[in-house]
Amino acid sequence: MKKANLKSEEMKAVRDDILALTNSPLYDFRVENGYFPVVGEGNLDAHIVFVGEAPGKNEAEKDRPFCGASGRILDELLASIGMDRAKVYITNLVKDRPPENRDPSRDEIALYAPFLDRQIAIIEPRIIATLGRHPMKYIFERFGLSSKLKPISQIHGKGFKATGPHGEVTIIALYHPAAALYNGSIKKDLVKDFKILKKYV
Ligand code: URA
Numbered sequence: 001m002k003k004a005n006l007k008s009e010e011m012k013a014v015r016d017d018i019l020a021l022t023n024s025p026l027y028d029f030r031v032e033n034g035y036f037p038v039v040g041e042g043n044l045d046a047h048i049v050f051v052g053e054a055p056g057k058n059e060a061e062k063d064r065p066f067c068g069a070s071g072r073i074l075d076e077l078l079a080s081i082g083m084d085r086a087k088v089y090i091t092n093l094v095k096d097r098p099p100e101n102r103d104p105s106r107d108e109i110a111l112y113a114p115f116l117d118r119q120i121a122i123i124e125p126r127i128i129a130t131l132g133r134h135p136m137k138y139i140f141e142r143f144g145l146s147s148k149l150k151p152i153s154q155i156h157g158k159g160f161k162a163t164g165p166h167g168e169v170t171i172i173a174l175y176h177p178a179a180a181l182y183n184g185s186i187k188k189d190l191v192k193d194f195k196i197l198k199k200y201v
Pocket of ligand 1: 038052053054055056059064065066067070092
């Protein structure tokens with residue numbers, strides 16, 4: 001495992017590179033609104049990394065992932081299996097807020113995904129849990145699991161073993177917590193899937 005000070009230096013370099021990303025289509029929107037890019041938060045030695053889609057307004061204002069309504073659901077789900085943010089690492093596929101919370105574009109994903117790759121290489125997690133469709137697609141493809149990709153309703157909560165640059169990793173697709181805000185059955189699925197997740201930690 002890498003030393004703690006090396007990990008924090010490398011993560012700081014990721015942050016600096018994202019801050020300097022003036023060629024991003026989301027850069028002007030960031031600056032005009034006084035937003036932050038949301039790099040990620042948590043334990044650099046975490047066994048598990050959660051990957052959301054992109055920051056919303058609250059997140060971009062506060063420089064914290066999942067700190068709005070969907071973050072409260074995520075905290076509740078973590079607490080339901082005896083975990084909290086200090087034990088995990090939480091980040092997003094796209095680091096800047098897309099206007100009106102629209103889906104990130106293919107180009108935006110291509111531009112920001114290498115930062116996520118670097119973060120995963122720094123943390124070397126045993127488990128990567130994706131939150132929502134976009135991070136699911138990216139991570140499955142990145143880790144050689146394209147043939148396992150199906151609609152999230154068919155593969156959520158299932159662990160898929162893959163080999164990453166740092167060794168074996170289990171990938172689990174989860175629904176995005178925002179989907180549980182107004183849909184009780186998705187909330188129930190998330191609660192069940194977190195129980196499964198716990199078994200891998
Ligand atoms: N939704 C996300 O995908 N990420 C966040 O950080 C907040 C909401």
